[in-house]
Structure formats: C-alpha cells, structure tokens
Amino acid sequence: MDINTSNLFELTHKQVFFFDLDGTIYLGNKLFKGVLELIEVLRTKKKKFFFLSNNSSKSTEDYIKKLNKFDLNITRNNLILSQHPTIEYLKKNDFKKVFLLGTQSLKNEFKKEGFELTEDNPEILVLAFDQELTYERLEKAAYILQKEEFPYIATHLDNRCPTENGYIPDAGGIAALLYKATERMPKVFGKPNKEMLLFKLDQLSISPKNAVMFGDRLYTDIKMGREAGVTTCCVLSGEITIEMIKNSIFKPDFIINGIWVLLDEFNKT
Ligand SMILES: [Mg+2]
Numbered sequence: 001m002d003i004n005t006s007n008l009f010e011l012t013h014k015q016v017f018f019f020d021l022d023g024t025i026y027l028g029n030k031l032f033k034g035v036l037e038l039i040e041v042l043r044t045k046k047k048k049f050f051f052l053s054n055n056s057s058k059s060t061e062d063y064i065k066k067l068n069k070f071d072l073n074i075t076r077n078n079l080i081l082s083q084h085p086t087i088e089y090l091k092k093n094d095f096k097k098v099f100l101l102g103t104q105s106l107k108n109e110f111k112k113e114g115f116e117l118t119e120d121n122p123e124i125l126v127l128a129f130d131q132e133l134t135y136e137r138l139e140k141a142a143y144i145l146q147k148e149e150f151p152y153i154a155t156h157l158d159n160r161c162p163t164e165n166g167y168i169p170d171a172g173g174i175a176a177l178l179y180k181a182t183e184r185m186p187k188v189f190g191k192p193n194k195e196m197l198l199f200k201l202d203q204l205s206i207s208p209k210n211a212v213m214f215g216d217r218l219y220t221d222i223k224m225g226r227e228a229g230v231t232t233c234c235v236l237s238g239e240i241t242i243e244m245i246k247n248s249i250f251k252p253d254f255i256i257n258g259i260w261v262l263l264d265e266f267n268k269t
Pocket residue numbers: 020021022023024215216217238
C-alpha cells in the first residue's frame with residue numbers, strides 16, 4: 001500500500017488547513033491533546049484554518065459556542081457546516097416553506113435565514129441529523145415523500161456518528177429508514193461533496209495543492225479531499241483503523257495517529 005507515514009513535514013508547508021471535527025479535533029466533549037497549541041501555531045504562522053462538519057444537529061451559532069467552550073476562540077469564518085451549502089441551495093432555488101427533519105437548534109437557524117418551517121404545506125423536505133426525531137415526524141415525512149417527485153434534500157448522509165460511548169444513527173441512518181418506506185433518497189450537500197472545500201479555496205484564490213484535509217472518515221473526509229485535489233491526511237483517533245484503510249478505495253496521502261502529530265511536526269520546524 002502506497003501510503004506515507006513519514007515526510008509529514010510537507011504538511012507544515014501548506015497554506016490552508018481543513019479539519020474535520022468529530023473524531024479529529026474532539027470526541028464527544030473531549031478535546032484531543034495538542035489542539036489548542038496547534039491552533040495557536042497556525043495563527044502565529046498566518047495559516048488559514050477551517051473546521052468542517054457534516055453534523056447538522058447544531059446551528060452555526062451553537063457550534064461556535066460549543067467550540068469556544070474548548071477555548072478555541074473561533075468565529076463563523078473558521079466554520080464550514082453542511083447546512084451552509086444546503087441553505088444556499090434553498091435560497092438560490094427559491095424554496096421558502098420547508099419541512100425540516102432537524103433539531104430545535106437547526107430550526108432556529110433556518111428561521112433566522114428566513115424560511116417558514118411547516119408540516120402542512122411544505123415545498124421541500126430537508127433531512128438533517130435530527131436527534132429529536134419522533135415516529136410521528138417520520139410518518140409525516142414518509143407520507144410527503146410519496147407525493148410524486150416531491151423535492152427532497154439532505155444536509156449530509158453520514159451513516160453514523162461517533163460518541164464517547166459508541167456510534168449513534170446519523171442522517172444517513174434516518175434516510176435509510178425513510179428509503180425502506182418510500183424508495184426515495186435525497187440530494188446531498190455536505191461532505192463528501194468537494195464543493196465544501198472548493199468554494200472556500202476559490203474565495204481565498206488558493207490552489208487545492210496548497211491545502212490539506214484532515215479527517216477520520218474515508219468515505220466523506222478523504223473522498224472529498226481527493227476529489228477536490230487537496231492533500232489528505234487520515235487520523236486514527238476516530239472511526240478508522242489501518243485495516244479499514246487497506247481495504248478502502250479512498251486512500252489518504254498520509255496517516256497519523258491523531259492531530260497532535262501535526263503539532264509535533266510544527267514544533268520540529
Ligand atoms: Mg469525523
């Protein structure tokens with residue numbers, strides 16, 4: 001297998017650093033070692049850095065609050081969440097009445113963005129990581145999806161989300177459940193859609209070659225990075241093992257045990 005575990009210093013020369021969150025920067029409520037120091041180093045060296053997450057169970061505001069509880073001191077400009085391209089799509093296509101399978105936190109963000117949330121006469125169904133899902137809501141969603149070609153989109157389709165105690169069903173799991181009843185699958189926006197990275201690099205006028213994506217998932221983080229043309233680095237602190245990498249078609253350029261290894265590399269320079 002042609003995977004680099006040495007020459008990690010190359011990564012310290014990148015201009016843009018994209019980081020997955022769950023499993024890469026923290027697990028549940030536990031920040032990985034070295035993260036605060038790493039962010040300080042990136043700031044000092046004037047590197048651009050962004051945290052990406054498909055986890056749409058939280059609004060952008062709540063996500064910033066969560067991250068800043070870890071003393072990361074980040075702003076909206078450091079965040080790329082799966083609801084951002086989703087909301088952009090709804091606005092571009094003039095959808096206003098939305099049936100949102102999402103948490104109250106996400107509902108608040110949608111309302112703030114000007115959408116009317118309704119079960120009665122929606123123009124589109126938006127599926128997110130709804131950790132407050134009830135069977136009644138599933139039932140209603142299933143009925144709506146049986147209307148012919150009813151518009152149906154999802155913020156992301158991760159199958160499962162890692163937590164301190166194990167995996168829990170994510171948006172992909174909920175979509176699978178609805179698929180069993182309706183045979184409908186949504187159009188998807190978050191990772192592994194390469195636009196999650198490319199729109200930001202476009203804004204910065206920086207080539208993908210000068211960027212690196214760190215993540216713990218092959219079928220989202222690494223796939224997206226490869227398709228966007230950025231360097232990819234898989235961390236083993238989340239859901240992936242070396243064995244899984246060997247068996248996957250989405251091979252990262254680099255593998256490290258955790259994000260603290262990047263800090264060690266910077267400290268050597
Ligand atoms: Mg992850």
